[in-house]
Amino acid sequence: MNDLQYKYQGISTLSKAKGINSLVMAHQTEIEEVNNIPCFFWGSLTDPYVTAKCWSIIAKVVRSSFGPIPPSLRDPIVSAGAERLRFEGFSSCNGVYVRLDMKPESIDGEFIANGTTNVDFNDPMLNALNAIQKNEKVTLAVGHQEVQVITPKTKVVEKKVTLPMRWIKGLTSVQLYLADMEMQFELTKIQTIQLFQSLPKGNVKGEFYITKRAGKFMFSTLQTPDSARIGGIHRLRLLEGVLAIVDKIYVYESSDKETCAIVCEFGKMQLLMAFSPDAYRGFSGEGKALENMSENVPVEWVYGLNSLLKSNETFDPTMLSIENDIDFGTMKNLTASLSSMGLLGYDVAERTHFYRRLPFKTERILSLNPRLKNAKKLIDNEDIEIVVRKSNYIEAKVKGSGVVHKVIIDHNSQRCTCDWFTAYQGKRGICKHILGVKMMVS
Template identity: 75%
Template sequence: MTDFQYQYNTLSTLTKGNGINSLILAHQTEIEEVNNIPCFFWGNLTDSYITAKCWTTLAKVVRSSFGPIPITLKDPIVSAGTERIRFEGFSSCNGVYARLDMMPEAIDGEFLANGTTNVDFNEPMLNALNAIQKNEKVTLAVGQKDVQVITSKTKAVEKKVTLPTRWIKGLTSVQLYLAEMQFKFELNKIETLQLFQSLPKGNVKGDFYVVKRAGKFMFSALASKDGLRIGGVHRLRLLDGILPVVKKVYVYESENKETCAFVCDFGKQQMLLAFSPDAYRGFSGEGKVLEAITEELPLEYIYGLNALLKSNETFTPSLLSIEHDIDFNTIENLTAGLSSMGLLGYDLTAGNHFYRQLPFKTDRILSMNPRLKNAKKIINNDEVTFIKKEANIIEAYVKGTSVNHKVAIINNIPQCTCNWFTQYKGKRGICKHILAVKMMS
């Protein structure tokens, strides 16, 4: 797997002069016209102390790993546009997704352009963020390319970062989980602090559940009918830094009760953390996106929408269909295609998708799914033989390396005799054999 090597023109910096803190985020992107934009946003934070706490929490997420994968993902992305700023990032194991949604009330400034880029969270800036006090004035600039000196004590040097393909693949998968999540619990500040007081210490093996007993929320090793399952519960320690300032916490769970998300509300901004089914499982490897990309679309559709929509703009398929006279079935397929490329995110509390302009060329994003590539290869080599092809029942043989595999899709529930399906039972997405059969059905 090839990683993307980016050379930043400058470090992200936080400088102080005349009592004002100025935060400037270094950026890089493959898209030439965006690279020529000197700044996406310039203005002040209206609640800099809480924003700084959220940024340090995001930095903690991207500088963590809960599996065997070493810490490599240290640079979150930032989207500026539609009067909002969003910061997003993954743990290096790709099992924790974090996003800070800064609403219009959280920022006071001017959007000079809209776009999305990856940013550099370096140590001097994090140290400075940790030192921000309540009511301090902080100016935020997103997308600056001039050389800056961070402080008189810190040497500014160019920094190279690595952005693995897992980073983008995680974005394509996690929003599909978020889009199907259902609201579970709402906790006020006191209930939140009580809940986290019962959080087990250390790296706990096995499942834990958020349950409500005698009117009090707590973590329990015992499952209950109304409990919320959390795999790798120790990962919730990532929230420790923002718990003292949170107003409310909204908890969601996925349809299959495997994944969950905590949304911490601060009034003007929200911090979301979504957790994969277990600490050793990353969102990028779940393969959920494969269910959404069985029908190909012309690239001009995707390029057209990418030029039409702005970063953070609400994505409403039905409205888009009416305004641009596009068949609704085509819009549904286009939504799936955009989701599979990481170009759509999902806002849990608002209950809608938002558009994300990724800082990567579209053709590169399209080339990142090996199971999809292998499924297309199976089709091109004419290796699928249908036995039955009816409305609710599809059966087929697919040629394998040494044996033929039988695929059955009964009432939209797929099965395959290959080792992948036998091992994971569909929990990490469909196998290439099922995908090939679906694409031909």
Template identity: 45%
Template sequence: MTKETLSYKYAAKSSLTKEKGAENLLLSKFSEVEKGSAPCFYWGSLKHPFELSRCLITLSNIVQSSFNLSAFQLALLKDPIVTAGNEQLRFEGFSHCAGVYARVDVLENGHDGEFIESGTTNVDFNTPLIAELGKIKKNDELILSVGQQEVGFHKDGASFTERKVPLPSKWIKGLTTVQQYFSESDYGVTLTRIQAIQLFKTIPNGKVKTDYFLINRGRKYLFSPIKSTRAICIGGIHRLRLLQPLLPLITWLKIYPHKNMQSVTFILGFTELNFVFSISRDYWRGFSGEGAALEELIEDLPDALIRAFDTCAYTNQEFNPTLLSFEEPIAITKIDKFATKLSAMGLLGYDLEKNGFFYRRLPFKLERILSLNPRLKGAEKLLEEGKVTILVHSATKIEARVAGSGVFHYVVLNDDFQKCTCTWFSRNQGERGACKHILAVKKKVKNE
């Protein structure tokens, strides 16, 4: 774990208080990136407070859970992220091990309030707050404020609640990688509430180290260790138990498998509220080590274009890459690469229900996010030291030699096929993204 620390500064602790018969939920905010001056993102009432409170409790349980870290690492809390804008609220976070991602989407008709400022921020989720959320009943009224309720409350010299935590590098990398996995996932099946409850009863006890499969027998769905035709693969299936408290409240459950079965996503549908839950193929690996977006980060795109997009984009608005190609000087052939690179830089999220990206700027500096990819940094170092030699460069095939520590590695790129003789590639066979040697060769070829 990196020794670098990240300091969260909150104007006050998040709290839930009762006033004039209504519950007032104040979520204190913090972001490394301050694009506006308003100390409050959103203020208003939530139409389904009981369901939302249970979703936020589940999100908190996920953020505080781990499936492969030590007790010491588990004790280091990280705070969820809230994105407010375009008539939507999104709460998202990762487990400590970065193998479980969750997002709560409050849809356009799920609230009645004012977006004072659009943006994305960390919010303080403390133990007393979670305990109070558990007391919310079905008929309670809930007022939500992301930031200080009184706009203009902040003054110079104000005191802060500050917590220093190790920089959650796995968390940040996972937040960028999982968006690409979403974009590569396809709709699988929709279950009713009863079908979902019956399905989850078939989750085996204990920690499961082998793959399980979602199969259909007649009109009944179940999890089985035996693979069958069109079965959806689920690794680390014991992680799904985090969802069980929500199942009696849902209307439907949709499942989206990744095209290569490297992840699976469950969307729990409530009234005007969705809960998105995604798990990596292996519970011990997590999304942060996949490297799915590394090849997109080597794509050279104008910094001015990226800065212009970041400045002008509106939070939670759908990303329209084709329209952007007409408005900005970017080749239509690079549009898909542009969307994936923006996602890898923490500027886009992905909505499976709408089948498209949306603008969401993570509350971390761009240079911080880009510095968290050791394979990309390794590739750049190889190029700086002149260790990459192109041997063959034709229209269909590229062969290269990359100098290592007392050994040469050979890279072959042939249309969609790529191979390297290094240990990393031999061990992972490209399932966790390209090795630094392949990245270096591709970047050198692009720049020639």
């Protein structure tokens, strides 16, 4: 899948006049009507120093890579709506996800429109952000206004930016991991600083764990029943720029103890950073998502909800079912489809999903799962034969390339004789053969 080349009609700028820093973030999307919106938000930051530090961390993440893919500039996406701003992005390797949740009390202004778009995080703007001091005043515009407080004196530059498909595929996966997490530890500022002082130097290999001994948190190579695993521990250095100003941090861990997330609390905003199981492995966007895509949901329903819901709005499937007279079972399948397409995010602190309008056309999002396409192809070609079908047991034969695979779905376990399942044992999602059988019998 090729990445998209976007063109910013202008560049993000930060200027200072009469003691007030004015920041305009240029935006660009694939959706024409959204791209024509002059401005999503216009107002001021109530804590610009902390906000600037968090934006710098986001920029650091999206310009980093911990795998074979070289680091490159990736401008983050921002969701505006429901009195909140959310900035999101991935490292180039897709192994680190970062999100800044700016609560209503962190901004003072007007939401002119709701939606999600890419914003230009260029070097001059980031350098200016790093120079912002405490108690300075900063106004913010996400997008350009026709009547601007800022009028750039320099020539407007049209900038191209590559928006990777991997990000969208990552968004379909990472929120499934987040929804599966429970809080493991809560650390004060002092405990946080002490913990990071014990962070090993260099690109350390092997598994490390956050553990608590005698009231003190530390990194250890020994796993204990209540420890939290950190894959690719050197990636934690991405957080070093905000440790001095954080109020506290929360450590979350998935039920399979493979993935973790750290939430930095600043009072008016939260910075979340989630880490894939290992540095060489990213949030692929297909693995976990495929478990929830066995039900075929009419695309018209997806379009309908997309027009009904606003960016950052809390997604409550029960209330949506009642208010719109949708069957609960249908809503469950629809929710799974929305999650699998990256249209739902997850807030680990509030333990709720929120709706995310992506800067992509819906048909493009629907095309990002080749394993799903291949599973449908197996069904269309009649390559699946159900041998045994009972209430809690299914056995099937699936034609492959010169071989017939055996698929068994027994209660909550599932297995296949194909090379994919043998290699990964379900850790990177179900294979197309299991998926095809599940879709056929659902």
